[in-house]
Amino acid sequence: MDITRFGHSALLVESGPHRVLIDPGTFSRxxxxxxxxxxxxxxxxxxxxxxxxxxxxxxxxxxxxxRLLAEPQTVAALGGLGVWQPLAANVTVELGPSLTLTGIGFEHAVIHPDIPRIGNVGVLVEAEDTRLFHPGDSYESVPRAVDVLAVPLSAPWAKVSETVDFVRAVAPRVVFPIHDGTISDLGYPIYWGRVAEMGGAEEALLLGPDATATV
Structure with a gap:
Protein backbone atom coordinates (compact mmCIF):
# COMPACT_ATOMS: atom_id res chain seq x y z
CA MET A 1 0.00 0.00 0.00
CA ASP A 2 1.34 3.42 -1.03
CA ILE A 3 0.17 6.59 0.70
CA THR A 4 0.69 10.09 -0.68
CA ARG A 5 -0.23 13.20 1.26
CA PHE A 6 -1.56 16.28 -0.48
CA GLY A 7 -1.57 18.56 2.54
CA HIS A 8 -3.74 18.68 5.66
CA SER A 9 -6.11 15.67 5.57
CA ALA A 10 -5.97 14.74 1.87
CA LEU A 11 -4.55 11.26 1.22
CA LEU A 12 -4.12 9.24 -1.95
CA VAL A 13 -4.09 5.53 -1.11
CA GLU A 14 -2.87 3.16 -3.84
CA SER A 15 -2.93 -0.62 -3.82
CA GLY A 16 -2.22 -2.52 -7.01
CA PRO A 17 -4.32 -0.89 -9.74
CA HIS A 18 -6.62 0.86 -7.26
CA ARG A 19 -6.47 4.54 -6.28
CA VAL A 20 -8.58 6.17 -3.55
CA LEU A 21 -8.51 9.86 -2.60
CA ILE A 22 -9.71 10.90 0.87
CA ASP A 23 -10.71 14.43 1.98
CA PRO A 24 -9.58 16.86 -0.75
CA GLY A 25 -10.27 20.13 1.09
CA THR A 26 -9.44 23.82 1.03
CA PHE A 27 -6.07 23.29 2.73
CA SER A 28 -5.10 20.56 0.25
CA ARG A 29 -2.46 21.09 -2.41
CA ARG A 67 -17.33 6.17 -6.86
CA LEU A 68 -18.21 9.21 -4.77
CA LEU A 69 -18.63 8.29 -1.11
CA ALA A 70 -19.35 10.68 1.74
CA GLU A 71 -20.72 10.85 5.27
CA PRO A 72 -24.55 10.94 4.95
CA GLN A 73 -25.07 14.61 5.97
CA THR A 74 -22.26 15.56 3.60
CA VAL A 75 -24.05 13.86 0.70
CA ALA A 76 -26.88 16.36 1.15
CA ALA A 77 -24.46 19.28 1.55
CA LEU A 78 -22.76 18.36 -1.74
CA GLY A 79 -26.03 18.30 -3.67
CA GLY A 80 -25.41 19.29 -7.27
CA LEU A 81 -21.71 18.47 -7.11
CA GLY A 82 -21.74 14.96 -8.51
CA VAL A 83 -23.76 11.90 -7.50
CA TRP A 84 -22.57 10.99 -4.02
CA GLN A 85 -23.40 7.81 -2.14
CA PRO A 86 -23.60 7.74 1.68
CA LEU A 87 -20.82 5.97 3.53
CA ALA A 88 -22.30 5.33 6.95
CA ALA A 89 -20.78 3.68 10.00
CA ASN A 90 -20.19 -0.07 9.60
CA VAL A 91 -20.98 0.02 5.88
CA THR A 92 -18.35 -1.66 3.69
CA VAL A 93 -17.81 -0.83 0.04
CA GLU A 94 -15.79 -3.25 -2.11
CA LEU A 95 -13.74 -1.58 -4.83
CA GLY A 96 -11.97 -4.74 -5.94
CA PRO A 97 -11.27 -8.29 -4.80
CA SER A 98 -8.57 -7.04 -2.42
CA LEU A 99 -9.64 -3.48 -1.53
CA THR A 100 -12.50 -2.42 0.73
CA LEU A 101 -13.58 0.80 2.44
CA THR A 102 -15.54 0.71 5.71
CA GLY A 103 -17.20 3.63 7.47
CA ILE A 104 -16.22 4.10 11.13
CA GLY A 105 -17.99 6.35 13.64
CA PHE A 106 -20.84 8.83 13.57
CA GLU A 107 -20.08 12.37 14.78
CA HIS A 108 -17.51 15.14 14.54
CA ALA A 109 -15.57 15.85 17.72
CA VAL A 110 -16.93 18.55 20.04
CA ILE A 111 -15.49 21.96 19.15
CA HIS A 112 -17.54 23.79 21.81
CA PRO A 113 -20.79 22.80 23.55
CA ASP A 114 -22.52 25.78 21.92
CA ILE A 115 -21.66 24.52 18.42
CA PRO A 116 -23.98 21.76 17.11
CA ARG A 117 -22.17 18.59 16.17
CA ILE A 118 -22.24 17.38 12.59
CA GLY A 119 -21.76 13.93 11.13
CA ASN A 120 -18.29 12.46 10.67
CA VAL A 121 -17.43 9.04 9.32
CA GLY A 122 -13.85 7.82 9.38
CA VAL A 123 -12.73 5.39 6.71
CA LEU A 124 -10.93 2.09 7.19
CA VAL A 125 -9.06 1.11 4.02
CA GLU A 126 -8.16 -2.59 3.80
CA ALA A 127 -5.80 -3.79 1.08
CA GLU A 128 -2.92 -6.24 0.75
CA ASP A 129 -3.40 -7.36 4.37
CA THR A 130 -2.87 -3.77 5.53
CA ARG A 131 -5.52 -1.78 7.40
CA LEU A 132 -5.26 2.02 7.21
CA PHE A 133 -7.53 4.22 9.33
CA HIS A 134 -8.32 7.86 8.48
CA PRO A 135 -10.65 9.07 11.27
CA GLY A 136 -11.71 12.39 9.78
CA ASP A 137 -12.25 14.78 12.71
CA SER A 138 -12.79 12.49 15.67
CA TYR A 139 -10.93 10.43 18.24
CA GLU A 140 -14.06 8.61 19.45
CA SER A 141 -13.96 5.42 17.38
CA VAL A 142 -11.18 2.87 17.69
CA PRO A 143 -11.40 0.08 15.10
CA ARG A 144 -9.59 -3.17 15.76
CA ALA A 145 -6.31 -4.33 14.25
CA VAL A 146 -5.27 -1.07 12.57
CA ASP A 147 -1.83 -1.30 10.98
CA VAL A 148 -1.47 2.32 9.86
CA LEU A 149 -3.07 5.35 11.51
CA ALA A 150 -3.41 8.79 9.93
CA VAL A 151 -3.72 10.84 13.11
CA PRO A 152 -5.22 14.36 13.17
CA LEU A 153 -2.43 16.33 14.79
CA SER A 154 -3.97 19.73 15.55
CA ALA A 155 -7.52 21.10 15.50
CA PRO A 156 -9.87 23.43 17.40
CA TRP A 157 -11.36 20.29 18.95
CA ALA A 158 -8.15 18.52 19.99
CA LYS A 159 -5.36 18.75 22.54
CA VAL A 160 -2.05 16.89 22.65
CA SER A 161 -2.98 14.57 25.52
CA GLU A 162 -6.07 13.40 23.62
CA THR A 163 -4.02 12.84 20.47
CA VAL A 164 -1.49 10.70 22.32
CA ASP A 165 -4.22 8.70 24.07
CA PHE A 166 -5.97 8.08 20.74
CA VAL A 167 -2.80 6.73 19.15
CA ARG A 168 -2.26 4.49 22.17
CA ALA A 169 -5.83 3.18 21.97
CA VAL A 170 -5.60 2.40 18.24
CA ALA A 171 -2.12 0.88 18.75
CA PRO A 172 -1.01 0.98 15.10
CA ARG A 173 2.27 -0.34 13.75
CA VAL A 174 2.77 2.96 11.88
CA VAL A 175 1.40 6.41 12.69
CA PHE A 176 1.74 9.53 10.55
CA PRO A 177 0.25 13.04 10.87
CA ILE A 178 -2.67 14.58 9.04
CA HIS A 179 -4.84 17.62 9.85
CA ASP A 180 -1.74 19.71 10.46
CA GLY A 181 -2.47 22.70 8.22
CA THR A 182 -3.01 24.95 11.24
CA ILE A 183 0.47 24.38 12.75
CA SER A 184 3.41 26.68 12.12
CA ASP A 185 6.80 25.22 11.18
CA LEU A 186 8.18 26.50 14.47
CA GLY A 187 5.43 24.90 16.53
CA TYR A 188 5.22 21.58 14.66
CA PRO A 189 7.66 19.64 16.90
CA ILE A 190 5.54 20.50 19.95
CA TYR A 191 2.70 18.42 18.52
CA TRP A 192 4.44 15.73 16.50
CA GLY A 193 7.20 15.24 19.08
CA ARG A 194 4.71 14.20 21.75
CA VAL A 195 2.94 11.75 19.42
CA ALA A 196 6.21 10.24 18.17
CA GLU A 197 7.66 9.88 21.68
CA MET A 198 4.55 8.87 23.62
CA GLY A 199 2.10 7.29 21.17
CA GLY A 200 3.67 3.85 21.30
CA ALA A 201 3.63 3.06 17.57
CA GLU A 202 6.51 0.99 16.22
CA GLU A 203 7.15 3.66 13.58
CA ALA A 204 6.27 7.34 13.79
CA LEU A 205 6.47 8.43 10.17
CA LEU A 206 6.71 12.18 9.59
CA LEU A 207 5.07 12.13 6.17
CA GLY A 208 5.25 15.61 4.68
CA PRO A 209 2.43 17.41 2.85
CA ASP A 210 3.61 16.19 -0.59
CA ALA A 211 5.39 12.93 0.30
CA THR A 212 4.74 9.26 -0.51
CA ALA A 213 5.44 6.23 1.67
CA THR A 214 4.98 2.48 1.27
CA VAL A 215 3.52 0.83 4.38
Whole structure:
Protein backbone atom coordinates (compact mmCIF):
# COMPACT_ATOMS: atom_id res chain seq x y z
CA MET A 1 0.00 0.00 0.00
CA ASP A 2 1.34 3.42 -1.03
CA ILE A 3 0.17 6.59 0.70
CA THR A 4 0.69 10.09 -0.68
CA ARG A 5 -0.23 13.20 1.26
CA PHE A 6 -1.56 16.28 -0.48
CA GLY A 7 -1.57 18.56 2.54
CA HIS A 8 -3.74 18.68 5.66
CA SER A 9 -6.11 15.67 5.57
CA ALA A 10 -5.97 14.74 1.87
CA LEU A 11 -4.55 11.26 1.22
CA LEU A 12 -4.12 9.24 -1.95
CA VAL A 13 -4.09 5.53 -1.11
CA GLU A 14 -2.87 3.16 -3.84
CA SER A 15 -2.93 -0.62 -3.82
CA GLY A 16 -2.22 -2.52 -7.01
CA PRO A 17 -4.32 -0.89 -9.74
CA HIS A 18 -6.62 0.86 -7.26
CA ARG A 19 -6.47 4.54 -6.28
CA VAL A 20 -8.58 6.17 -3.55
CA LEU A 21 -8.51 9.86 -2.60
CA ILE A 22 -9.71 10.90 0.87
CA ASP A 23 -10.71 14.43 1.98
CA PRO A 24 -9.58 16.86 -0.75
CA GLY A 25 -10.27 20.13 1.09
CA THR A 26 -9.44 23.82 1.03
CA PHE A 27 -6.07 23.29 2.73
CA SER A 28 -5.10 20.56 0.25
CA ARG A 29 -2.46 21.09 -2.41
CA UNK A 30 -3.81 21.90 -5.85
CA UNK A 31 -2.21 18.74 -7.26
CA UNK A 32 -4.87 16.69 -5.45
CA UNK A 33 -7.52 18.14 -7.74
CA UNK A 34 -5.59 17.16 -10.88
CA UNK A 35 -5.43 13.44 -10.06
CA UNK A 36 -6.88 10.97 -12.57
CA UNK A 37 -7.63 7.25 -12.59
CA UNK A 38 -9.32 7.31 -9.18
CA UNK A 39 -11.54 4.39 -8.19
CA UNK A 40 -13.15 6.35 -5.37
CA UNK A 41 -13.24 9.77 -3.73
CA UNK A 42 -14.17 9.73 -0.04
CA UNK A 43 -15.22 12.67 2.15
CA UNK A 44 -15.38 12.12 5.92
CA UNK A 45 -17.45 15.24 6.69
CA UNK A 46 -18.69 18.52 5.26
CA UNK A 47 -16.18 21.03 6.67
CA UNK A 48 -14.40 22.82 3.80
CA UNK A 49 -10.92 21.79 4.93
CA UNK A 50 -12.06 18.25 4.04
CA UNK A 51 -13.99 18.97 0.84
CA UNK A 52 -13.40 22.08 -1.26
CA UNK A 53 -16.55 22.98 -3.24
CA UNK A 54 -14.57 25.43 -5.38
CA UNK A 55 -12.17 22.79 -6.74
CA UNK A 56 -14.04 19.49 -6.39
CA UNK A 57 -15.84 19.88 -9.72
CA UNK A 58 -12.52 19.79 -11.58
CA UNK A 59 -11.58 16.59 -9.76
CA UNK A 60 -14.94 14.96 -10.51
CA UNK A 61 -14.71 15.88 -14.19
CA UNK A 62 -11.28 14.25 -14.42
CA UNK A 63 -12.57 11.05 -12.76
CA UNK A 64 -16.03 10.35 -14.23
CA UNK A 65 -15.96 6.66 -13.23
CA UNK A 66 -14.91 7.18 -9.61
CA ARG A 67 -17.33 6.17 -6.86
CA LEU A 68 -18.21 9.21 -4.77
CA LEU A 69 -18.63 8.29 -1.11
CA ALA A 70 -19.35 10.68 1.74
CA GLU A 71 -20.72 10.85 5.27
CA PRO A 72 -24.55 10.94 4.95
CA GLN A 73 -25.07 14.61 5.97
CA THR A 74 -22.26 15.56 3.60
CA VAL A 75 -24.05 13.86 0.70
CA ALA A 76 -26.88 16.36 1.15
CA ALA A 77 -24.46 19.28 1.55
CA LEU A 78 -22.76 18.36 -1.74
CA GLY A 79 -26.03 18.30 -3.67
CA GLY A 80 -25.41 19.29 -7.27
CA LEU A 81 -21.71 18.47 -7.11
CA GLY A 82 -21.74 14.96 -8.51
CA VAL A 83 -23.76 11.90 -7.50
CA TRP A 84 -22.57 10.99 -4.02
CA GLN A 85 -23.40 7.81 -2.14
CA PRO A 86 -23.60 7.74 1.68
CA LEU A 87 -20.82 5.97 3.53
CA ALA A 88 -22.30 5.33 6.95
CA ALA A 89 -20.78 3.68 10.00
CA ASN A 90 -20.19 -0.07 9.60
CA VAL A 91 -20.98 0.02 5.88
CA THR A 92 -18.35 -1.66 3.69
CA VAL A 93 -17.81 -0.83 0.04
CA GLU A 94 -15.79 -3.25 -2.11
CA LEU A 95 -13.74 -1.58 -4.83
CA GLY A 96 -11.97 -4.74 -5.94
CA PRO A 97 -11.27 -8.29 -4.80
CA SER A 98 -8.57 -7.04 -2.42
CA LEU A 99 -9.64 -3.48 -1.53
CA THR A 100 -12.50 -2.42 0.73
CA LEU A 101 -13.58 0.80 2.44
CA THR A 102 -15.54 0.71 5.71
CA GLY A 103 -17.20 3.63 7.47
CA ILE A 104 -16.22 4.10 11.13
CA GLY A 105 -17.99 6.35 13.64
CA PHE A 106 -20.84 8.83 13.57
CA GLU A 107 -20.08 12.37 14.78
CA HIS A 108 -17.51 15.14 14.54
CA ALA A 109 -15.57 15.85 17.72
CA VAL A 110 -16.93 18.55 20.04
CA ILE A 111 -15.49 21.96 19.15
CA HIS A 112 -17.54 23.79 21.81
CA PRO A 113 -20.79 22.80 23.55
CA ASP A 114 -22.52 25.78 21.92
CA ILE A 115 -21.66 24.52 18.42
CA PRO A 116 -23.98 21.76 17.11
CA ARG A 117 -22.17 18.59 16.17
CA ILE A 118 -22.24 17.38 12.59
CA GLY A 119 -21.76 13.93 11.13
CA ASN A 120 -18.29 12.46 10.67
CA VAL A 121 -17.43 9.04 9.32
CA GLY A 122 -13.85 7.82 9.38
CA VAL A 123 -12.73 5.39 6.71
CA LEU A 124 -10.93 2.09 7.19
CA VAL A 125 -9.06 1.11 4.02
CA GLU A 126 -8.16 -2.59 3.80
CA ALA A 127 -5.80 -3.79 1.08
CA GLU A 128 -2.92 -6.24 0.75
CA ASP A 129 -3.40 -7.36 4.37
CA THR A 130 -2.87 -3.77 5.53
CA ARG A 131 -5.52 -1.78 7.40
CA LEU A 132 -5.26 2.02 7.21
CA PHE A 133 -7.53 4.22 9.33
CA HIS A 134 -8.32 7.86 8.48
CA PRO A 135 -10.65 9.07 11.27
CA GLY A 136 -11.71 12.39 9.78
CA ASP A 137 -12.25 14.78 12.71
CA SER A 138 -12.79 12.49 15.67
CA TYR A 139 -10.93 10.43 18.24
CA GLU A 140 -14.06 8.61 19.45
CA SER A 141 -13.96 5.42 17.38
CA VAL A 142 -11.18 2.87 17.69
CA PRO A 143 -11.40 0.08 15.10
CA ARG A 144 -9.59 -3.17 15.76
CA ALA A 145 -6.31 -4.33 14.25
CA VAL A 146 -5.27 -1.07 12.57
CA ASP A 147 -1.83 -1.30 10.98
CA VAL A 148 -1.47 2.32 9.86
CA LEU A 149 -3.07 5.35 11.51
CA ALA A 150 -3.41 8.79 9.93
CA VAL A 151 -3.72 10.84 13.11
CA PRO A 152 -5.22 14.36 13.17
CA LEU A 153 -2.43 16.33 14.79
CA SER A 154 -3.97 19.73 15.55
CA ALA A 155 -7.52 21.10 15.50
CA PRO A 156 -9.87 23.43 17.40
CA TRP A 157 -11.36 20.29 18.95
CA ALA A 158 -8.15 18.52 19.99
CA LYS A 159 -5.36 18.75 22.54
CA VAL A 160 -2.05 16.89 22.65
CA SER A 161 -2.98 14.57 25.52
CA GLU A 162 -6.07 13.40 23.62
CA THR A 163 -4.02 12.84 20.47
CA VAL A 164 -1.49 10.70 22.32
CA ASP A 165 -4.22 8.70 24.07
CA PHE A 166 -5.97 8.08 20.74
CA VAL A 167 -2.80 6.73 19.15
CA ARG A 168 -2.26 4.49 22.17
CA ALA A 169 -5.83 3.18 21.97
CA VAL A 170 -5.60 2.40 18.24
CA ALA A 171 -2.12 0.88 18.75
CA PRO A 172 -1.01 0.98 15.10
CA ARG A 173 2.27 -0.34 13.75
CA VAL A 174 2.77 2.96 11.88
CA VAL A 175 1.40 6.41 12.69
CA PHE A 176 1.74 9.53 10.55
CA PRO A 177 0.25 13.04 10.87
CA ILE A 178 -2.67 14.58 9.04
CA HIS A 179 -4.84 17.62 9.85
CA ASP A 180 -1.74 19.71 10.46
CA GLY A 181 -2.47 22.70 8.22
CA THR A 182 -3.01 24.95 11.24
CA ILE A 183 0.47 24.38 12.75
CA SER A 184 3.41 26.68 12.12
CA ASP A 185 6.80 25.22 11.18
CA LEU A 186 8.18 26.50 14.47
CA GLY A 187 5.43 24.90 16.53
CA TYR A 188 5.22 21.58 14.66
CA PRO A 189 7.66 19.64 16.90
CA ILE A 190 5.54 20.50 19.95
CA TYR A 191 2.70 18.42 18.52
CA TRP A 192 4.44 15.73 16.50
CA GLY A 193 7.20 15.24 19.08
CA ARG A 194 4.71 14.20 21.75
CA VAL A 195 2.94 11.75 19.42
CA ALA A 196 6.21 10.24 18.17
CA GLU A 197 7.66 9.88 21.68
CA MET A 198 4.55 8.87 23.62
CA GLY A 199 2.10 7.29 21.17
CA GLY A 200 3.67 3.85 21.30
CA ALA A 201 3.63 3.06 17.57
CA GLU A 202 6.51 0.99 16.22
CA GLU A 203 7.15 3.66 13.58
CA ALA A 204 6.27 7.34 13.79
CA LEU A 205 6.47 8.43 10.17
CA LEU A 206 6.71 12.18 9.59
CA LEU A 207 5.07 12.13 6.17
CA GLY A 208 5.25 15.61 4.68
CA PRO A 209 2.43 17.41 2.85
CA ASP A 210 3.61 16.19 -0.59
CA ALA A 211 5.39 12.93 0.30
CA THR A 212 4.74 9.26 -0.51
CA ALA A 213 5.44 6.23 1.67
CA THR A 214 4.98 2.48 1.27
CA VAL A 215 3.52 0.83 4.38
Missing amino acids: DEAFSLTGLDAIVVTHQHPDHVDPARIERLLAANPDA
